[in-house]
Amino acid sequence: MSTASPGHPVAPVPERLFDDDREQRWRARFTAVRMSRPAWALDAPDRSVYSSNASGTTQVHTWDRATDLHRQVTDRPAGTHFATLPPDGGEVWWFADTDGDEFGHWVAEPFAGLPAGAAPANPLPGVEDGYPAGLDIGRALVAVGTSTDDGTTIWLHRRGAAGPATRVYHHAEDAGVGGLSEDETLLAISHSEHGDSRHPALRVMTVDGDLVAEKSDGPGKGLSPIAFAPVRGDQRLLVGHERRGREELLIWDVATDIETELDLGLPGEIDADFYPDASALLIWHTHAARTRLHRYDLTTGELTELATAPGCIGSADVRPDGTVEYSSSSAAMPSAVRALHPDGTDRRLLTPPGEPAPESVPVEDLWVDGPGGKVHALIARPAGEGPFPAVFALHGGPHAADEDRFSAGRAAWVDAGFAVVEVNYRGSTGYGSVWRDAIEGRPGLTELEDVAAVHDAVVAAGLVDPARTVVEGWSWGGYLALLAAGTQPGRWAGAIGGVPVADYLAAYADEMEQLRAFDRALFGGSPEEVPERYRLASPLTYVGDVRAPVLVLAGENDPRCPIRQIDNYLDALRERADLPYEVARFDAGHGSLVVAETLRHVATEIDFARRALERITVART
Template sequence: MDAIPAELDHALARRFETPFLLTVRPAAGPDDVALLIEDHPDGSRARLWRAGDEPSALLPFAVGVGAILTPDAKWVIDLDDGGGSEVGTLVAVSVDGERVVDLTPGRLPFVLRGLEAAHDGSAIVVTVVDEDGFHVLVIPAAPWGPPRTVYSSPIEAWYGQISPDGSLVSVDTTDHNPGIRRAALTVVEAESGEVVGVLDDLPAGPVRGVRFSAVADDPRILVNTERTGFARPAIWNHTTGERRDFALADLSGEVIPLDWHASSGRVLALHVEDGIHRLLELHEASDEVRVVAEGGAFANPDVADLHPFQWASSFAPDGAIRVVRSDWATPLSILQDDGDRLTELVAPAAVPGGRPLASSMVTSADGTRVQLWVGRPDGEALGTVLDIHGGPNLVWVDEYSPSAQAWMDAGFAYAALNYRGSVTFGQAFREGFWGTGGDREIEDVAAAIEHLRAQGLGDPASTFITGASFGGHMTLLSVGRLPDLFAGGLAHVAVADWSAAIAEMNPAVRSVWTTWVPPEMVERYSAISYLDDVTASVWINQGALDTRTPIVGVQRFVDGLGDRGGDVVMDVFDGGHEPTGLQNLEHDQRRMTELALRTLAGRRWNH
């Protein structure tokens, strides 16, 4: 393998040497304390942070990105999955690292799809998935006690949430329409598991729980609805059926509720129009809307993972607004809204200076507008890299990316596409890939390349497509279905044979992929079906412990392309689906950069 030039190698190393903030997890309860989870060379680590103080020293143990802190700030709750498989058991680790408590003794390993503590610290609620289905458990805390199952279904359910006193639990359920990811909100009693209320907006769209009121004797719940086809907040009283919807007719795009300070009647919401963020404060008693902040991103939403947001702005217990902000060149920071200005509380990590990305709306083949972020290097671009996010129900937001910056440092233009399936563009867009066998996503990739060519980028001889998870699948599918557009495909934790992959997936993801890729679509959706058309060089980076996209789903692709004389390389790393650690990121970026430069020099990747 050709070495990266020394100056570029030094710049690449600097991109991955400084730890930076991955997420902020405020603790439930009246104390203003949060868990700050950072990416470090050897993986994710955490600090405690109390408002007014500097963040603590690093806790003396590794902490997963989905971990939470108990309200008394004495315990970190995390999944022990043996190194990244995402299948394990729930543990409580004291913040000094000296005590570890198994919170689910005797239970077979499971996947997490929700984790939250009660405001009063009496219990935690955890949503687990195993071969028998989806289950919501309530676990007594202070002291720890045996878990109690309050909800179970063989059908997808996520994000169990608990009322402030631990008496009620809500869960986003889909047993009313199996296989269709349009949730209803089901509320059960925490002692008996008896259903006491269901809020269902079908067929107009899903309802998802956001937050119970923290006010004593207030049974209301903040929810996220889509009656208009776009996210809007609503407040629902399950005891009376009363509902207060925020129509916000003057705002186009999504208005996604992030948090609720019920005692002051204010909702914090993320307004997203064509991918651009604004942070809003909404008032229950009126239609008043105040713009808190704009420029950059203020949350990164998900649909059905461990938490509904990878990170998000929120209210402090006293009602102050904590603005968590990032952009493509700047890591996460925490600011406080003082009404007329923002005061920095936790500064962004001091990473090397970076370049911004500009947003464009690109018209796809059927007239649908898709968003494309584009950044350019200094001087003329050597080539172009198109990045495809995973999920597919995730989204590229204006958030710090050392990889994007490293590509531009190396002289490449970098683009990130929000294709059909991405969140924050409305229900029709999010569901736009259903039942199409990959056609809509492929059309969106082609439209992005056409737009880049109009900007003087996207030359097929020097354009590379990359992505992880579903983005890895799209990378492999694109080099087969759009062979004239790419010189190389760089796929991380990918799927190439959906039939083989689904059979080996963990149960939390198997059910939805069985629906999204039914037997009659497997061939069309699988990159292995297009091996004869692949002319690009291909690199696949797969995790040995991955249970979301198991290695069996790509091995036949590698073997088949190699047998046909194709240029294909597979690396296997010792980890799971979402490996953290700056060393891993640097290794992967260096590997991809070496391969791309090799193509520009007219050389194959497998020699």
């Protein structure tokens, strides 16, 4: 639900974007029912949990495969996203925050549902509320992490016990639960006691809190626990490392302290998980904005690409019978949940009710010489010949990447006649550690150098009209859009920042501690220690140089990009009597899980961009 914005012009929400069949099409891509890949209980694999927007808001659902019964578990106004099942499948655990602010605690209710009038139970007595920092539910024990302004605490609790959970770890710096060993005698955690949460160290302790082993690869090289082998008595831990300048894998036998690095010979970056019998790994291989699946035999070393459906893999896991269930999509084709069976047959696992989402156009790859090396971009273009009006849609993170996946938002911009340019700037994942870490000490301005290089290239190629180009993004992308408006004013006809960092000093003061730790690692210190770096990275610093209209969309309860620092930026815009700007505030956190609200956001953005370009047209004439 949108909220008022005292003292600032509120962005209008158009009733329609189109006067033809495009109106139904763009809305249908958002309202079509979507389902995440169902995750199942380890010892009761017929019991599954997934999220879906079937009610109009993303909520938690269960699926009993034996009876094919689906049940909506949550019905909270701001939506619910995080849920899991314990091994026995007897309960559904979901994270309860307040209005999307991400601060709360885990609750549990029976898989079959609660009696009328009953409320979910607190399965973790004594655990303080906080931001989630990992959860692993074993057969006997639960390991859970919470993050507050005081740092990260990790707790262990015996399932069903009446007494409070036991605190086994606490530190002022960021940390998280990695996982319990299958016999529940060991606990792996990631931590940043060395002060760099972007490159964590790895610790294994007993469930009594005693140190077993510690691993660190030193400055600039992270180690992340992925999972213990799912076989009782097997103390091998699958670990992510970056010793060769990209995300790869090793297996650490904690019992013998023997490491085995896995050099799979694949370009790009690697993630994985164990098959149920620990004989093989399911490999996610990401390269050039596409992710595919492989099977790696731990005995023979044989690597086999799995014959999944065309598209970019989202999530995947292996059933007890060896079936690989996965989600996939492409820019042109909406997401589907599928099952690849051991006999090689591949078919849809679930078909959501109602009409499927309409398809869109594919993306094209573009590689551009930038100041830090080749920059990879994806381009979706409307029908006809360029140069087109364009939107540079900048991804969040910053440690994330745009991929060849379906996006209803991208498709709406294309329907509106815009070429969509997505840039995997320095800071993006999937292109190696050096590329990801190149923004350290100079975030924001570094990424925008790559955006400028791509902008120059598409203009020179005749694809994009330089006078009709808008910069847009959410979260870190929204931050970059506002920073671009002030530091590259000659490039943009409009700037749209969704849930952005707008005033970095105020954002640091108000944001969740996990992000303060991230910022300290990214900038090389706190604002008190390196104030000039924060000043140079803050959009507020350049508000006097902005020349194009600005739209800001902001969540009232956002713990990541809090509302006060956005108000500071808007107040500074208000002092610019010569500059049009608008704001759309909504009653949620870092984005919205409500379909109707998302529709309003997209309609507001495209309408704002059209009006910004109309100003250019009028000025030309």
